[in-house]
Amino acid sequence: MxxxxxxxxxxxxxxxxxxxxxxxxxxxxxxxxxxxxxxxxxxxxxxxxxxxxxxxxxxxxxxxxxxxxxxxxxxxxxxYSLEGRIIPRYYVVKFLKENGLLDHNRSYYTAFIVMEKVFIEKYICPHKEVAPYLAEDYDAACRGEVPTRFKFT
Incomplete structure (x- = not known):
């Protein structure tokens, strides 16, 4: 250091x-x-x-x-990149929490710091059945787009 x-x-x-x-x-x-x-x-x-x-x-x-x-x-x-990492992961975790797919006490920080492979394994893959477009929406968010399914009220 x-x-x-x-x-x-x-x-x-x-x-x-x-x-x-x-x-x-x-x-x-x-x-x-x-x-x-x-x-x-x-x-x-x-x-x-x-x-x-x-x-x-x-x-x-x-x-x-x-x-x-x-x-x-x-x-x-x-x-960490705001547009390439933090914002897309925030959208995924918020989407999962708001749809009852993830505990509301789950830390955003934990999602932000893990490596890409681990993030996908823990936050995307387990929800393929109930949120089939989640991986596609996450990829779009990483490209700077905000998928309509990630718009919150």
Whole structure:
């Protein structure tokens, strides 16, 4: 982790680091302590673009309803593609929960962090009979489309 931290700050001035920390605090509504937690676990967050951080913050806090502190403790969330991984998996898990196919207490985080093969085995394959279009809809969501079956009220 020390090597990753060095790589993250090696080419950033003290002013840029301070500006990024302020942006993280504002965007994720983090305290100084929460920024410290996130950076101690994943210093390369400092190298992420503000635009990328803004879009992930908006989705994870507003749509998924993760608490800011939760994101600080799980900063790996900020390394995954929003459009290619987080949003499609969110749609699948939400669809399964709303249709009674998955326990409502099942964590979105667990679905976001597993490898693609594991996600398909645990969330798509078991529901082939009752949700035959789920795999097709997931593939479409990964391409940036929102299948009508994934539209929620």
């Amino acid at each position: 020390f090597r990753h931290a060095l790589q993250a700050v090696a080419f950033l001035s003290e002013e840029k680091i301070a500006a990024k920390v302020e942006h993280l605090k504002k965007t994720f509504r983090w305290s100084d302590a929460e920024v410290g937690i996130a950076l101690s676990k994943l210093a390369p967050v400092l190298t992420r673009s503000n635009q990328m951080l803004d879009s992930k913050s908006e989705f994870l806090i507003s749509e998924v309803r993760f608490e800011p502190a939760y994101i600080a403790h799980h900063p790996a969330l900020l390394t």
